[in-house]
Amino acid sequence: MTELYSRRSFLAGVLTAGMLSASASYLLTRREEVTLTLVTGGDRTGGRRLLVQMWNDLNPYVKIEPIEVNSSTRDQYEKFISSHADTFNLDVIHIPKFAAEKRIVPITPRNDISLLAPVRRLNVREGSDDFWAVPFNTDVGVLYRRVTDKAEAGPDPTLAQVMTTSSRSFVGQLDTVGSQTDEAFVVNVLEQALAQDEAILDESGQLSFSLGQWRSALEPLAAAIRGRRVGAEAGEDDTNRTFQRNSLRYMRNWPVYFPAIDRAERTKPATDEIRLGRVPIGIIGGQSLAVSAESDHQDEAVEAIHFLTDAHAQLLLAKHGFAPTGLDAYIDPVVTETLPHLKVIRNGVESSRPRPMHRDYAAFAESFAGHTHRFLYDGEQLTQQFIQDIQGHLR
Incomplete structure (x- = not known):
């Protein structure tokens, strides 16, 4: 070190x-x-x-x-x-x-x-x-992975695989408590949707307005939250603290935190290193x-x-x-x-997708966060009103 x-x-x-x-x-x-x-x-x-x-x-x-x-x-x-x-x-x-x-x-x-x-x-x-x-x-969003054996080989796991197989060993910004944390939540939900369906958001920031497509893309995340298989925090700082305090295996966050986290985690006897992997389609x-x-x-x-x-x-x-x-x-x-x-960051940026680049993005994001949070946590089904609302803000 x-x-x-x-x-x-x-x-x-x-x-x-x-x-x-x-x-x-x-x-x-x-x-x-x-x-x-x-x-x-x-x-x-x-x-x-x-x-x-x-x-x-x-x-x-x-x-x-x-x-x-x-x-x-x-x-x-x-x-x-x-x-x-x-x-x-x-x-x-x-x-x-x-x-x-x-x-x-x-x-x-x-x-x-x-x-x-x-x-x-x-x-x-x-x-x-x-x-x-x-x-x-x-x-760009990246996947942090705690490695306990440097000889560990094999390809990096995908975000979809982590969400399916992890047992509270993953944490991301998958909750929100208001405007201070809404944006992190929106970004994470978009990345989760992209992990299931790459066509949900294209390279120019154009969203799909297919209700069935959104239901299918977000159902695995809803199931993981309902089954308490993942850690859901509001904001990047709380996510970092949960990852470190609980010595979790995976975390979704931004690469700017890597130097500080890598330095701190290397002092733990059971941690050999922290590796970064692609999400694989992160939000830029x-x-x-x-x-x-x-x-x-x-x-x-x-x-x-x-x-x-x-x-x-x-x-x-x-x-x-x-x-x-x-x-x-x-x-x-x-x-x-x-x-x-x-190298990982470059690959992540080059394969990334932008959020909708629109002058009324803030109104879109507020509406998107409201609908998807109620779907994920309150069991409120996504309806055509969700599509009408987000489409209306992006006209």
Whole structure:
């Protein structure tokens, strides 16, 4: 364990030095002091804050001042629009609404970074080479597996197999207690449905509106919950705690938690390692940087965004547990040797599906969560009203 994490510390030093060297071209020549306000969600890893600090050290006359909104993804829209900002770090589900309301302006990517196709599709401006926002980090659901014998061979189990065979050895975000946890619940239910029927949600985020298809896709999950074969938590943090405290074998969560969980679990005598596997069709997430239409410093905001999202920035974010947006980080020899689990993450991102990318996504998600939670926990059958409601929000 010591050797593994000493190599990761070495990697951090190498990447930091590389960023400082490569970022010299971003230095601005102006001498009029400007403060760029960046409104963003919380940063539990410190990786984003480190990048911002690097920019500020290199650009003393154009500094970024982050305003962190430590709230749920669902709440961020209201908090973001009430804040004066030059740059927004948007969750991908908010991009269509910000664009439709003309709160952000298009941006032309300049970075020489090969974005993974699903990441690009979430950010591109339809019918243009411009983006509404530049990908900062991506994300995808993954299956954590506790391994007690490193010699254990064989293919990774699928999510459908785990849900069928596990006896309370799996935990995921399969419950909700309100708006703070609704989004995690929606994502997990969509992944469970995809594990049974890949046609329930396509590569462009189009949902099936077949009632029979939804009933069939969600019945195995309902049976597992009724039979108490799985652990259902509300939110990612509670899921992590249950997985660790009860030494469960499987967990569905995001890859950003992997470094901390891997480090902690390796101290347990009965745990040899924690492995990541594909879901196999996960829901893609992530955050992207966009320029506010109300900013008085749009040119400076664009320069900062290019710095924060370039190839070296992606390498540094990968070290902190974030899923990189582009091919560069996944094939970098130093990174792949030090962080071999990135191969699983790349495969997961490339086979992922997006949530419905619609300006009224929030209304859809609230309705979807309500109907499916009552189906899973109260025995209320899905009816044509479920289809009418979710279809109505996505017109």
